[in-house]
Amino acid sequence: MxxxxxxxxxxxxxxxxxxxxxxDAPSPVRREINDPETEISRFNEARNEAIRQLSKLYAESRAVLGDEHALLFEIHKMMLDDLDYRESVEGLIRSERVNAEYAVAQTASQFADMFRQMDDLYMRERSADVLDVSARVVRLLAGEEVxxxxxxxxxxxxxxxxxxxxxxxxxxxxxxxxxxxxxxxxxxxxxxxxxxxxxxxxxxxxxxxxxxxxxxxxxxxxxxxxxxxxxxxxxxxxxxxxxxxxxxxxxxERFRGLDAYSPSGRRVLLGANIGSPQDLNLVLAAGADAIGLFRSEFLYLGRDAYPSEDEQFDAYRKAAEAMAGRTVVIRTLDIGADKQAKYFELPQEENPALGMRAIRICLTRPEVFKTQLRALYRASAYGNIAIMFPMIASVEEVRRAKEYCAQVCSELKSEGIAFNSETQVGIMIETPAAAIISDILAPEVDFFSIGTNDLTQYTLAADRQNEAVQPFCDVHHEAVLRLIRMTVENAHKSGIWAGICGELAADTALTDTFMEIGVDELSMPPGNIPEIRAKILDR
Amino acid sequence: MKTFEYTIKDPNGLHARPAGLLVQMAQKSASTVKIARGEKTADLKRLFAVMGMNIKQGETVTVSVDGADEEETAKALNEFIKSNF
Structure with missing residues (x-):
């Protein structure tokens, strides 16, 4: 072995x-030719055929890979249509009187080198694209097929x-x-x-x-x-x-496409947690009923400046459109604690998990918050977006956040920009405070989503990133389960829905408990959805 | 001639897919369209030339449009760049 x-x-x-x-490796032999113009038309015939093949490939792969990925083949087509590329090939044929196969291979290696020498990884990967399209043309010229x-x-x-x-x-x-x-x-x-x-x-x-x-x-x-x-x-x-x-x-697979109902007949939506629009293919492949948590941090982290309203709008709209009417719960900025971005210039804190983070930052920086809300409301015209505020601990915070929503809506209205005025607004229940006062929070919002990761660490006073206290971080602790039950019951008393979007949502040991409590939605990494759907349906 | 400036906000810079769409848009115009960063200039109708500039987040580019439909072209390109980069 x-x-x-x-x-x-x-x-x-x-x-x-x-x-x-x-x-055959696309390293064609160099041949002298007599008539460059004939050779150039050979090149262009092969090039046009390659473009036709790529159009077909684009159409076929959309179904398999999704629009976002399939677009790569549109770029491949454009590479073959590019004037620099064509001029380079035709120039070589004319000046050196070489065969088209050789001219294409030479051009491909020059352009690939240009990308390879770039300092960023993304651009370096593009050398593979030039070689890929050029090999296609060479094969067509040589009459070979892979x-x-x-x-x-x-x-x-x-x-x-x-x-x-x-x-x-x-x-x-x-x-x-x-x-x-x-x-x-x-x-x-x-x-x-x-x-x-x-x-x-x-x-x-x-x-x-x-x-x-x-x-x-x-x-x-x-x-x-x-x-x-x-x-x-x-x-x-x-x-x-x-x-x-x-x-x-x-x-x-037997349960794919079937709606999940609890034993008492309550519909349970199985949602996906995602971190960027790139995950949308996984969401669709997993057969998710909704996106229960779209973390918006990816727009803010790993960069030097605040994302623009348009940039955010684009990302949110993409998710809304991909989900075609199914709910997309987008959590507003949850930065601070373990997620830091320099340009926010957040002060160093002794105890960041209990410090300035999430909604606390948003409420002290209304310009940042309102930019995000404008992007969210604008995107609401393109699908079923729901807005969710993280780290709520008081009724006052919810009212202030909603006040900004109202301001944004009235601005959009006066500017004549389309948005959905019925957009659901909800909150994360992830502080023990929020769970305990969930009865008075419920009338303020359209839904709750319980963030069990933070709720557990705050309830048990055990840092989930500290290895030493892991034995004290019992995710099935009765205190946490009671808070969950209390939150869901208070939600239902006010006629709103309650979901769970922390890691516990995918914990099969608790699925039955959640059904019994009456949880309306479980949101988890897309890969866990098929298993939980089967767990709920197979009884 | 119409010109405008823009500072790239996208963490990936002017990356392939939207850059491709940008070039396609420029190709539709009857005007001459150029993109410049500092000393370097490229024809915005040429994909490899534009990708070869390796424009990154935080860099400021100047787009200039010269020709019969410069007004509309500049406007359309400006909007596209603002919402994609």
Whole structure:
């Protein structure tokens, strides 16, 4: 048995025969030609055909990958249409009297080098795009086609690297997993694999070579390991893990698309927690009924200046549109404590978890808060957005926050900008104070969402980032469960809904308890939704 | 000639997908469209030239439009840049 270690980029266990993708490397031979104009028209014919193929690929991959990712192929098309690119190829053909294949390959390597020399990772990744499109043109010129290995048995695909356009076209019925020598975790290829649910390991280096062709292998896409001809003991372990995972997946699949109801007949929405619009594909793939927590911090963190209203509006609108009428609960800025951004110039605090954070900052910086609220209300015209305030501890805070909402609405109205005046406004219940006064908070809002992570640490006075006190951080502590029950009951007395958006929402040991309490919504990482849906429905 | 300035707010800078849409928009115009940062200038109708400038968050760019439809082009580009970068 040999074990290869790489970077796992898409989880899942697969076993099968390893088959190498053979393709002629696009390094065409240089030939002298006599008639440059004929050669240029050959180039343009191939280029136009490549553009046609990319249009088709764009249309096909939208269904598999979603609009956001599929757009990459639109960029590929534009690269082929670019004047610099075309002039470079045509220039080489004319001045050096070389064949079109060679001119395209030369141009591709020049442009790829330009990207490779850039100092940012994102731009460096773009060199793969230029090479991908150029290889397509070269293949068309040479009359070659990349064909997936033939045979009827599903297999594990091995390659030096896979281009995004190749990954998007992988047949999920035949390709059990793929493994590559190169690649990276953040490449489009890796993102596509996750979106398509194909286990994948990249960066295996030279240890993955063609001498392994035809061997029986196991791929663990989570750990990033490839077992070549595993010994019987390892094989049976891997098989039973793979089998169990597959059984679970199939079992969960039976409940996809079904509405979840508690034993007492209450509809329970299963929502997704997300951190940026990039997660939307996962939300849709998981069959979420809603987005129960969209953390808006991604717009503020990792940068040097406040995000503009338009930038925020775009992100919120994207989520609202993708969810097509299903609720998207967006939490207003929750910065401070463990989430810091320099330009906010927050003072150093002895005890940040009990310091200036979230709504406390927003209420002292109305200009920041109102910019976000304007973006949220503008986006409300494009779908079903709900606004949620974090870290509430008093009725006064809710009233002040709502006052800003009212100001923003009246400004938008007088400016003639569309928004939904029925937009739901709710609060996080994550301080013990809020849970205890949930009876007087409920009449002020449209919903509650219980943030169990903070609620637990504040209730038990145990810092969740301090390893030493983990034994005191019992997430099933009776005190927390009582606060949850109290909050939900008070919500229902006022006729509003109550959800849970902390880690407990995905805790299967508590699902029955939450049903009995009457929780209306459970919001969790998208990957947990199928399991919880099955847990609620299968009884 | 119409010009306007803008400071990039997007953490990814002028990245590929929206940059592609920006170039497409510029290509529709009958005018000459340029984008400049400091000394460096690129033709906004050329994708590789624009991507090659490697424009990042916090940098200020100047877009200039010269030609028959400069008014509309500058307005449309300004709006697009403001809402995407």
């Amino acid at each position: 040999t074990v290869l270690r790489g970077e796992g980029v898409s989880s899942g266990i697969a076993s099968g025969k390893l088959i190498f993708l053979r393709r 064909s997936m290995p033939k045979g009827s048995e599903p297999f594990i695909l091995a390659a030096d690297d896979l281009a995004p356009s190749e990954t998007a076209r992988l047949d999920r019925g035949r390709i059990l997993a793929f493994v590559t020598m190169r690649g990276s975790k953040n490449s489009h290829t890796a993102i596509f694999a996750r979106t398509m649910g194909i286990p994948a390991v990249v960066e295996l280096g030279n240890s993955l070579n063609e001498s392994l062709d035809g061997k029986s292998v196991f791929v663990d896409g989570e750990a990033g390991t490839v077992y070549i001809e595993p010994d019987p003991k390892t094989e049976s372990e891997l098989r039973s893990r793979a089998h169990a995972a597959e059984e679970r997946r199939r079992y969960f």
